[in-house]
Amino acid sequence: MAERxxxxxxxxxxxxxxxxxxxxxxxxxxxLQQRYDCFYFVADWHALTTDYASPxxxxxxxxxxxxxxxSVGLDPDRSTLFVQSSVMEHAELYLLLGMxxxxxxxxxxxxxxxxxxxxxxxxxxxxxxxxxxxxxxADIIIYKAHGVPVGKDQLPHVEMTREIARRFNFMYExxxxxxxxxxxxxxxxxxxxxxxxxxKSYGNCIYITEPEETIREKIARMMTDPxxxxxxxxxxxxxxxxxxxxxxxxxxxEIEEIAQGCRTAxxxxxxxxxxxxxxxxxxxxxxxxxxxxxxxxxxxxxxxxRAGTETARRQARETLSEVRGAIGLGRPL
Numbered sequence: 395m396a397e398r399x400x401x402x403x404x405x406x407x408x409x410x411x412x413x414x415x416x417x418x419x420x421x422x423x424x425x426l427q428q429r430y431d432c433f434y435f436v437a438d439w440h441a442l443t444t445d446y447a448s449p450x451x452x453x454x455x456x457x458x459x460x461x462x463x464x465s466v467g468l469d470p471d472r473s474t475l476f477v478q479s480s481v482m483e484h485a486e487l488y489l490l491l492g493m494x495x496x497x498x499x500x501x502x503x504x505x506x507x508x509x510x511x512x513x514x515x516x517x518x519x520x521x522x523x524x525x526x527x528x529x530x531x532a533d534i535i536i537y538k539a540h541g542v543p544v545g546k547d548q549l550p551h552v553e554m555t556r557e558i559a560r561r562f563n564f565m566y567e568x569x570x571x572x573x574x575x576x577x578x579x580x581x582x583x584x585x586x587x588x589x590x591x592x593x594k595s596y597g598n599c600i601y602i603t604e605p606e607e608t609i610r611e612k613i614a615r616m617m618t619d620p621x622x623x624x625x626x627x628x629x630x631x632x633x634x635x636x637x638x639x640x641x642x643x644x645x646x647x648e649i650e651e652i653a654q655g656c657r658t659a660x661x662x663x664x665x666x667x668x669x670x671x672x673x674x675x676x677x678x679x680x681x682x683x684x685x686x687x688x689x690x691x692x693x694x695x696x697x698x699x700r701a702g703t704e705t706a707r708r709q710a711r712e713t714l715s716e717v718r719g720a721i722g723l724g725r726p727l
Contacts, residue, residue: 401430401577402539404437404478407455411462412599414592417642418581422543424467426577432473433537433706436460439478439485443526444509444516457692460699462602465685476703478533483710487532488525490717491558494565495528499557503527504550531555535571536710542574545581552576566720570713582642585635587616603685606675613639613671618663619656625663631656636667643673 403423405411411420426432436456442449456477468475478484500506501524510518534542534555542552552574559571585591586598593599600612616636622629631637631653640652648669655661688695718724 398429398431399540400433400537401426401541401543402433402435402534402537402574403543404435404440404533405459406437406441407452407459408441408594409451409455409458410601410603411459412592412594412601414584414586414599415462416466416602417584418545419543420463420466420468422579423473426543427467427469427472430541433539434463434468434473434475435533435706436477437533439529440526443520443523443529444513444518446520446522447516457695460695461685461688464688464695464698465603465681470698470702474702474705475699476706477699480703481707481710483536483707483714484529484532486714487536487710487717488529490721491532491562492525492528494561495525495558499554500524500527503554527551527554528558531558534574535559536713537706538572538709538713539574540572541577543577543579545579549576549578562717562720568716568720570716570720583638584642585638587612587635589617589635600674602678603682606682609675609678610671613667613674614664616667618666622656622659622663626659628659629656634663634666636663636670639670639674640666643670643677648673 403419405415405419423432423434436459438452438456441452441455445452460475463475464470506524509523530551531554534552535558542555544552553576556573559573563569563571563573586593586596587600588596588598590596590598600609613636617634618636619629619631619633621627621633631640634656637652637656640649644652652661652666652669656666715725718726
């Protein structure tokens with residue numbers, strides 16, 4: 395049997411995850427377990443690139459996020475789950491790659507300027523923020539990942555990693571690192587409850603494992619087609635954030651029924667949201683139950699993360715040995 399190719403991805407620990415995280419990344423991660431050797435990590439050092447001044451919640455957020463990972467189906471027996479900051483080899487490779495990465499590569503990174511413009515309340519004029527693509531490259535190539543699952547907006551990050559891997563291999567005349575490919579995934583567009591991008595900073599998220607009553611209240615308050623003022627006004631489902639959710643949670647016949655009912659005003663927004671709520675809760679029920687079960691088994695959860703982190707550490711050490719040999723540093727004394 396051919397050896398499985400390896401994929402790697404990570405998430406910053408921001409606490410409990412929302413439906414955008416579920417459909418934008420986690421659903422795909424779960425499916426990839428069936429075909430690849432998967433490494434998924436908690437990117438807690440990456441959290442410090444923007445939240446270095448207020449790191450107090452990172453540890454608690456880590457465990458909240460890991461519980462959600464396990465609840466949606468990430469399996470420690472099929473994937474290596476680990477915490478970035480517990481594998482110190484990431485930091486060493488980050489330093490070594492930083493020595494060979496041209497500064498203009500980092501300065502032209504589109505996300506660098508975009509986030510500085512968006513996160514104006516934070517001082518992002520730090521070396522850590524400028525250099526985080528190098529840390530990201532170290533995260534990926536230290537495990538010799540063949541692929542990185544990403545959406546289109548993340549393609550520049552993978553391309554930076556590819557360039558760094560090529561530069562290292564060329565400079566030291568040894569093919570230490572595979573050049574990873576982006577595994578482009580179609581990410582469903584799932585807006586927040588107010589129609590904007592779903593984001594914790596906007597306060598418009600529906601969380602995967604929050605109480606049923608809270609989910610009902612949030613969906614009931616969701617905005618719909620702004621032109622549909624009265625019950626008898628016909629609407630355009632494509633203008634309603636609620637319909638974007640129906641595309642994911644409702645059956646094809648229900649989607650058609652909702653769309654037609656909206657255009658002809660034969661169904662009201664209240665009924666539309668009620669049907670959506672039932673479908674969302676049906677999908678989330680087993681996930682929410684698994685989360686409750688896991689909260690009572692935290693010793694087991696922590697042990698799975700320790701085991702995964704040790705697996706990651708062994709692989710990282712092997713790669714660092716090759717890296718030091720290629721550069722000519724030799725083994726640590």
